[in-house]
Amino acid sequence: MRTTLSPAFTSSKMKYMFCLISQSGEQFINHFLKKNEDLITVEMRDTLSRFANDVIANTAFGVECDSLGERNNEFYLMGKEATNFGGVWITIKFIAFFTIPKLCKILNIKLFSRRVATFFTKLVKNNIESREKHKIVRPDMINLLMEARKNGLKHEESEPQQDAGFATVQESEISKSAKTHKLELTDQDITAQALIFFFAGFDTVSSLMCFLSHELGVNPDVQERLIQEVDDTFEACEGKLTYEALSGMKYMDMVVSEALRKWPVAILADRVCTKPYTIEPKTSDEKPVHLEKNQLIWVPVMGLHRDPQYWPHPDRFDPERFNEENKVKINPYTYLPFGAGPRNCIGSRFALLETKTLFFYILAHFEIVPVEKTQIPLQLSKNIFNMTAENGFWLGLKRRVKVDKEGN
Numbered sequence: 437m438r439t440t441l442s443p444a445f446t447s448s449k450m451k452y453m454f455c456l457i458s459q460s461g462e463q464f465i466n467h468f469l470k471k472n473e474d475l476i477t478v479e480m481r482d483t484l485s486r487f488a489n490d491v492i493a494n495t496a497f498g499v500e501c502d503s504l505g506e507r508n509n510e511f512y513l514m515g516k517e518a519t520n521f522g523g524v525w526i527t528i529k530f531i532a533f534f535t536i537p538k539l540c541k542i543l544n545i546k547l548f549s550r551r552v553a554t555f556f557t558k559l560v561k562n563n564i565e566s567r568e569k570h571k572i573v574r575p576d577m578i579n580l581l582m583e584a585r586k587n588g589l590k591h592e593e594s595e596p597q598q599d600a601g602f603a604t605v606q607e608s609e610i611s612k613s614a615k616t617h618k619l620e621l622t623d624q625d626i627t628a629q630a631l632i633f634f635f636a637g638f639d640t641v642s643s644l645m646c647f648l649s650h651e652l653g654v655n656p657d658v659q660e661r662l663i664q665e666v667d668d669t670f671e672a673c674e675g676k677l678t679y680e681a682l683s684g685m686k687y688m689d690m691v692v693s694e695a696l697r698k699w700p701v702a703i704l705a706d707r708v709c710t711k712p713y714t715i716e717p718k719t720s721d722e723k724p725v726h727l728e729k730n731q732l733i734w735v736p737v738m739g740l741h742r743d744p745q746y747w748p749h750p751d752r753f754d755p756e757r758f759n760e761e762n763k764v765k766i767n768p769y770t771y772l773p774f775g776a777g778p779r780n781c782i783g784s785r786f787a788l789l790e791t792k793t794l795f796f797y798i799l800a801h802f803e804i805v806p807v808e809k810t811q812i813p814l815q816l817s818k819n820i821f822n823m824t825a826e827n828g829f830w831l832g833l834k835r836r837v838k839v840d841k842e843g844n
């Protein structure tokens with residue numbers, strides 16, 4: 437299935453879907469602009485997961501929803517239920533799916549409740565039927581998967597490599613060269629692919645955006661420089677953000693890359709050993725590590741990203757680590773926000789685009805500021821499977837007073 441889905445995430449497909457992401461960004465900011473308040477206190481986890489939900493609804497399921505305006509819309513509630521990783525039973529089930537998948541199959545343990553599965557399956561089925569009947573073409577994932585069913589999808593030749601950002605991971609040659617053929621994709625398969633968005637791309641992206649807003653709030657010098665770049669870009673594209681303008685924002689890329697370094701929301705990557713291997717000691721005080729076939733290995737991404745040997749003062753938020761001069765010196769395997777190799781993240785471009793788009797819209801109108809409830813320094817919660825703040829991400833959106841180049 438990876439071969440089916442990954443060509444849907446190349447830069448040309450992202451460009452195709454960008455207008456939908458941008459539409460959700462505008463909807464998000466209009467919600468706050470309408471409030472007409474100088475300082476709006478928000479809990480970012482709730483707020484940004486509503487945005488992430490709307491982007492997935494729009495780009496993966498072909499449904500427009502406004503989860504900030506209509507807080508209890510059905511799509512949001514179902515998505516929340518599908519991705520609720522809190523609670524002991526859910527955590528056990530989640531770990532079991534990754535460590536003993538065969539047993540889960542035998543015991544018929546499902547990741548989603550029947551209610552959630554039925555809701556999404558029906559939604560996609562009706563959507564496909566209506567598109568086929570009325571010949572509707574919409575620049576989204578369902579359309580790409582319907583295309584894959586008809587003609588197959590393939591990786592284009594000479595795609596730009598890092599237009600979405602430095603952290604983007606590339607599809608390996610093995611996957612790229614896999615044959616493109618018409619696939620026997622049922623409506624249920626298409627639903628499953630769209631649901632991958634929820635599983636892999638909902639909590640991860642909203643977490644990244646939460647940590648990024650916190651860092652901007654507590655690092656006003658970084659935010660000020662980013663606002664300057666946002667203003668310049670806003671002026672250059674006359675307020676209508678384009679894919680090219682966003683891709684050209686160098687400081688934005690440095691800031692997002694550093695947020696992913698300091699807060700790698702996927703804290704580890706896992707692999708199964710396919711043949712016995714020994715990692716030889718490098719220094720006299722180290723011992724060899726013998727790996728057996730079928731052993732599960734966890735790569736501690738968070739540990740690598742906070743190792744002072746590779747990242748001096750690792751707890752400092754410093755986007756300069758990713759400036760033109762410094763980024764070429766980074767050892768690639770010490771920076772793994774989206775993993776590496778043939779099983780790396782297929783959604784890295786999408787995640788970067790979504791994050792940058794939203795922060796473009798936020799900073800064009802608001803400054804992110806600490807409020808009384810902001811926890812400084814941020815403490816991570818010990819009660820939940822995914823990485824989040826102990827007391828939530830409380831921040832203020834302070835309406836900007838825009839100053840023109842003449843200082844008026």
Ligand code: HEM
Binds near residue numbers: 632633636705773787
């Ligand atoms: C900030 C957001 C995200 C982060 C930090 C992230 C990170 C990761 C990481 C670390 C992996 C494992 C890579 C490896 O083992 O080498 C992964 C896998 C994956 N990600 Fe993401 N991801 C993000 C967003 C997304 C989005 C938006 C999608 C959209 C569909 C997505 C889809 C996937 C899929 C399908 C896999 C499994 C790939 C495979 O096993 O072949 N991710 N992601």
